[in-house]
Amino acid sequence: MRVLQALFFPPEQPGGVSSMVPFMLDRFNKRGWEMELFSLPKRIRNKGNEEIEFETFDWAVYAGHPVVDKYIQTLKDYTWWTKLRIQRSFDLIHAHHPIAALVMRRVFPDTPLIMTVHSSYEKELILNGKIEENGPEHQFLTSVYRELEERSDQLITVSNSFKRYLADYVQEPERIGVIPNGFDxxxxxxxxxxxxxxxxxxxxxxxxxxxxxxxxxxxxxxxxxxxxxxxxxxxxxxxxxxxxxxxxxxxxxxxxxxxxxxxxxxxxxxxxxxxxxxxxxxxxxxxxxxxxxxxxxxxxxxxxxxxxxxxxxxxxxxxxxxxxxxxxxxxxxxxxxxxxxxxxxxxxxxxxxxxYSMTRVVQQLRNVYRSYRKEV
CATH class of the missing domain: 3.40.50.2000 (Glycogen Phosphorylase B;)
Incomplete structure (x- = not known):
């Protein structure tokens, strides 16, 4: 079973997700799975120019706000990079960032897609004084969760607390899985x-x-x-x-x-x-x-x-x-x-x-991945 792990940040970047996924991938590969990592290099900027549309909301009503415009351009850049670099097919894609998930669904519409939501970008921006709570950027970013629900075959998050947070922005919160992070x-x-x-x-x-x-x-x-x-x-x-x-x-x-x-x-x-x-x-x-x-x-x-x-x-x-x-x-x-x-x-x-052992994460994800084997 060929699985693509789609990150946003390159693996060498600091942070729980970027440092965790390569160790997880190594565990899977040692057990005979065929996995690859993919991410957007930091140097890729303003290369994509394809139009972006969402199925569940009109993002254009939020256009003109810096955070929104940057998000949309990054979606375009990730799309450009994905089409340029990925020349093979996969049986399953596991995305670890909303942008990665939305692009992978767009480029590979027939491939099962799992999305793990690791954090709330909008909450961090509010706490860091970058956007206003309930402002247009906040509304745009929280609308993305409903889009992810629509586009993904399975939503997963990393804590029950965050699952409760997401419940306000999706239609079927009971379908969200919880798999806490693991560490080598x-x-x-x-x-x-x-x-x-x-x-x-x-x-x-x-x-x-x-x-x-x-x-x-x-x-x-x-x-x-x-x-x-x-x-x-x-x-x-x-x-x-x-x-x-x-x-x-x-x-x-x-x-x-x-x-x-x-x-x-x-x-x-x-x-x-x-x-x-x-x-x-x-x-x-x-x-x-x-x-x-x-x-x-x-x-x-x-x-x-x-x-x-x-x-x-x-x-x-x-x-x-x-x-x-x-x-x-x-x-x-x-x-x-x-x-x-x-x-x-x-x-x-x-x-x-x-x-929080990596062994536990691998076991839980293996069960999720295998549930899609019959669909590929």
């Missing part, structure tokens, strides 16, 4: 270590949606309470300078290290003590599972897929979004009690190995 266990190896000063780490794109301003304020509160720590921030993004300036204003710049983008943070993440990321939204939150697989205690927020990974007080701690005092209290608890921190991390590791 061999990439993550907990390392026994003892740090005299607690080491906190966060890995993410530096954008407002990740709540790093809340984290810096909470760390400033920790310092005022007399706690020693080092905060390691791995990632880059448009608000890096703003965050560095905030760290200076809060008098925690000496305690904070800004690394920028690192390709494989899991290589040294196991040497830290606590992973913390106070996100304002997460469909799944792959990095929390990755941190657990590295043997870290995990602190997150009560949103989205994070709450399906972390049971408060059992395998991690959860705090309300934007609650500096609660976050400082949670961090104080885990850095002040090494035994409690160890217990949280041990149970988190056990759950992650059981629930």
């Amino acid at each position: 266990e061999k990439r993550f190896r907990p390392v026994h270590h003892e740090n005299q000063v607690p080491q906190l780490i966060s890995v993410c794109r530096l954008v407002p949606a990740k709540g790093l301003d809340t984290l810096l304020q909470a760390c400033a509160e920790l310092k005022r309470r007399g706690h020693k720590f080092v905060l390691h921030l791995i990632g880059d993004g448009p608000i890096r300078t703003e965050l560095e300036e905030l760290a200076v204003q809060l008098d925690i710049y000496e305690e904070t290290i800004f690394y920028g983008y690192i390709l494989h943070p899991e290589d040294f993440m196991p040497f830290f003590d606590v992973f913390v990321l106070p996100s304002r939204a997460e469909s799944f939150g792959s990095v929390y599972a990755e941190a657990a697989l590295c043997g870290l205690a995990v602190v997150g927020t009560q949103v989205g897929g994070i709450t399906e990974q972390i049971e408060h007080g059992t395998n991690g701690l959860l705090v309300p979004v934007d609650d500096v005092t609660a976050l400082a209290g949670a961090l104080e608890k885990v850095i002040g009690d090494p035994m409690y921190r160890y217990q949280l991390s041990r149970i988190a590791l056990e759950k992650a190995l059981k629930s």
